[in-house]
Amino acid sequence: MDRINKLAEKIIGEIKKKKIEPTSRWRFVMKDSFFWGIFVLSVVIGGMAVSVILNTLLNNDWELYMELSGGLTQFIVITLPYFWLIFLGVFMLIAYINIMNTKKAYRQNFKLVVAGAILISFLLGLTFYNLGLASSLDKGLIQKLPPRIHQIMDSRLGVWQSPDKGFLVGEIKSFDGINLELMDFNGDIWQVVLSFDLNDFELLESLLQVNKKIRIKGKLDLEKCNKCFSAFDIRPLDMRRGIMLKQLEKVPKQDFSEMKNKPKMMERI
């Protein structure tokens, strides 16, 4: 008993000597709130990643998989949105670490916590996708990134960077109504000639704007020059036709009056 009292006195003496005070309650509340806050933020960011993944998968060029990669499996492997899957994984990990630092979270099963975070992110992702967030994120942010980074974030673009196979992707540098100058993701400048008939000028003027990124299906025209390409089909980077056409209506018109006088026919993409 003496030993216990001696130790107790020693501890109280130490507390008094070092003027130790209990940490304020608000600090503990703040700490717990911080972990919850980061958890919620991570799940929301995870939801955004899911919406981009959905956008990528649902609007992939499924109808062109044979031409683009030679087989469905190869196409899936090549075009899977790896960047966003890793991004999602990182934020799920952050969400997990933070939730496990909150009070009593340790009582929950590891698998359930991870599955719960993924499920919430998935549901949020579905909601974001339906609200058009993925498309806005793609147009407002991802497409404006430097080509190299853009290509990392959107693995589908890699398969379109194959002029030999008849696929080209890049940013419009100039367009005079017929001839188009395009800078691909490697920084090379291409002279693109439109080889299809045009009759939908609204679509054309919306699609072929300087600084806009497009995908082109066509063939190399080595007879003309090393970097010449004949285009049969031009697509915007946004894969959803519905969204694309809806948003085209909002794009300010440019003057293509000269072109309108030419009797050409254009296929809708």
Place this chain on the structure above:
Amino acid sequence: MQEISDKTDEELVVLVLENQDNFLYLVRRYEPWLFRYVSRISNVSRDEAEDVLQDVFIKVYKNLNGFDPELKFSSWIYRITHNEVISNYRKYKNKVKVVSFDKDTEFVKSLADEFDIEQDLNLVELKDKVLNILNKMSIKYRDVLVLRFLEGKSYREISDILKKPDGTVATLINRAKKEFLKILGKEQNHG
């Protein structure tokens, strides 16, 4: 009027926050339990165990406002002690190798019963055998066996102390038992 020493842990925490001198009651109440717990899981000497406890109680005092009343106070204070021992374990690991379990007859008997160790051994032999096995176990398994069979903690309490889900605690205890029996088997083969 109720004596301070008769108050519940939770009531005592409130009193300590009002007057630090009341912390003496909490230290006196838990010191014997925690001293024994530290000694069992870390193999340290008496002086070292006291040093550990001093650090533990200072941490307890500093973090009193962080105590969640939905937890048992004993689980909370054992958790702090467990963390303190684990974070300093490397330091102790290479020091004292033999633990003095002088007053732990009950613990030894309860473990011997659990693992069906020959009861024809006298108490001294039994103690030697059980303690020898415990000393050969890794700290994480020794820890759960001590909490379960010496401290008599429930699975939920061990879960709160180790901050692990109930299922993981059950798994840990099962694995600890298996390791105990494995070492026991080896000992018997050599014997």
